[in-house]
Amino acid sequence: MTLLELKNLKKYFATQKAVDDISLKVEQGQIFGLLGPNGAGKTTLIRMITGIFYPDEGQIIFDGKKFDPIKDVEYIGYMPEERGLYKKMKIGEQTMYLAQLKGLKKADALAKIKQWFIKFEMEGWWNKKVEDLSKGMSQKLQFVTTVLHNPKLIILDEPFSGLDPVNSNLIKDEIYNLAKNGATIIFSTHRMEQVEEICDHIALVNKGSIILDGTVAKVKQDFKENLFSIGADQMPAVNGETPFDIVGTKAEKNIVRIKEGRSSNDVLQYLLQNGAQINSFNEILPSLNDIFIKLVEGTPAARQFQKV
């Protein structure tokens, strides 16, 4: 089931086509990675999905209906990249306030907050102020305030920045949990290793348009370069007959590229016939990082101003 569908969304600012004709589908229960370099238009896109901005053109379909920026915000949890909490306010009151703004009744809010505070070992924080928290602690608090009202759609902008590995894992497990219980998660980041680990599906945005959209596995297949790593003793010499070229070595293994029209079986056969002792044979798939750099490369590091 599709939870969120964007159809030809456009948002132009005075000097930028921030979002220029983006269409996307996010399925329910998916962990969706929204990637892109700085200034690609991710934040503008997210702000339209959270009802902060209205699109100039295009449609947002949320849960089968046209998105209503006033009512539907109760089903959305948004954690912006820049953490925003009132420094002077007590943590308990602040969490209560944000939960009530999302439409929770006081008693429900209190019960939910207690539950989450126990889960994240934050029970002792109730009367502390936000300014007393470390960066990582306030990050955890922000995460709790984002998911407290059981949103159908959770949008997380760089949720791990500033967290130590232990707390990172805590949040990561919680993200899996939420997805398993039916929540849909849009995860915006530049950290590719996290995307590879967590996301099912990714979309890469650059200069306000989608340049790549698919499952992580499919994207990797699409960008593979027929590279294999071979660990073998008595590696035969390479000549015109060999079905592969050696492109390098890494950790005493040869990195080879299979020639056009040949298969991995050809390679193995050739090696065996020539008396090689094979210890390992692995396909090398490109990392998302490589794909990202390859696709975005050549784009100026800073987005230029443009005429709209």
Place this chain on the structure above:
Amino acid sequence: MNKIWLIIKREYLTRVRKKTFIISTLLFPLLYLGLIFGMGFIAEKSKQNLKVAVIDKSGYFTDENIAYQNSIDDNSTLKLVKDSAESVIADYKAQGYDGYIVIPPINWKEGYDSLFFNSNKSYGSAVKAPIEAKLNRIWSGIKNDSLRIDTEKQTILTKTLTVTAKNLEDEKANANTAEGIGYVAGFLIYFILLIYGSQVMMGVMEEKTNRSAEVIVSSVKPFQMMLGKILGIGLVALTQFLLWIAFVLIVYNVGKATGGDMASSIVGGIQNMFTSVNVPLVLFCFGFYFLAGFFFYSALYGAIGSAANEDMREAQSLAFPVTMLVIISIALMTAAIKDPTGPIAVWASIIPFSSPIVMMARIPYGVPGTVPWWQLGLSMAFLILGFMFTVWFAGKIYRIGILMYGKKPSWKEMIKWAFRKN
């Protein structure tokens, strides 16, 4: 609506519970009284007592008439010098004088308008005027003697005619009390507009800077957020004001019960106010102009807070035109109090930006005696329209400004935001 209520509650409670609110509520009346009494005290203490040599070449001045003036007026002491004039001029310091005045051989029938108080320092009118007054009293005595005007005739000559403005439609009106109340009410509104207006500005800036605005606008509309903040802070100001009224009433009742010297003068003042001024009307109008004026200005301050970045100086430079309007209002108020029915007073109390301060200064003079009902009604209607406009205008700017980081917009750009579609 429910969400605005939540925002109002947060804004109100976080402010009222702060120690600074309690302290400022208690300290402001004390500081106000301290300022009034302190000024008099400082003026009394800083009086300079100089010793002035009067070198008389006219022969009219005598030791007796100078000694008499010194005895009735303890400002700078005069000392007549007749023979040793040259040595005093040459070295007045060594002889213990702070300065000297040379009176040339003049005739009692003609005055003389170029006497000099010679000394080695620059003295202002606070020092010069008492010396001048003393010399003139002696001079009057000399003229009276020469013209043979006795004490009885002198008394007759000092009698003058006094005119007091009296309003036939409002016999009780007392211009002095009205002026006092007008000043206090006008200045209170002035302080409230500036202090609480800038609180709105700082509050909005805080939300923008610590990025909580982005979290909040994903739950409520920016307009609700701004309105909640203005109403919440308005309630804080109202609370503080009600506490002050309670403070005055307590002083009044305690003063009446104990009947001390100082207390009775305060009680008398308040009683005088109750008899000569329509207190319920003044209080009602004060409440109205205070709230409506606050909405009018705080919406503008809120818009400025949303447009500025972390930098306080940016906010101040954007806020300058708005603060100027408040200050101009105070200048118009002083003119209006001197002439509460003149054209400046009438117009300034009807035009929205200055009406909260100027109208409040006029109302104690009497409605409808000084301020006809139509003027009051028109002024209130315009102020309501005025704050509806500024709130609408500010809402437009706020919606864009609160999520905009980077360059500070100019007023021209902000006005463009307000009139942009979508």
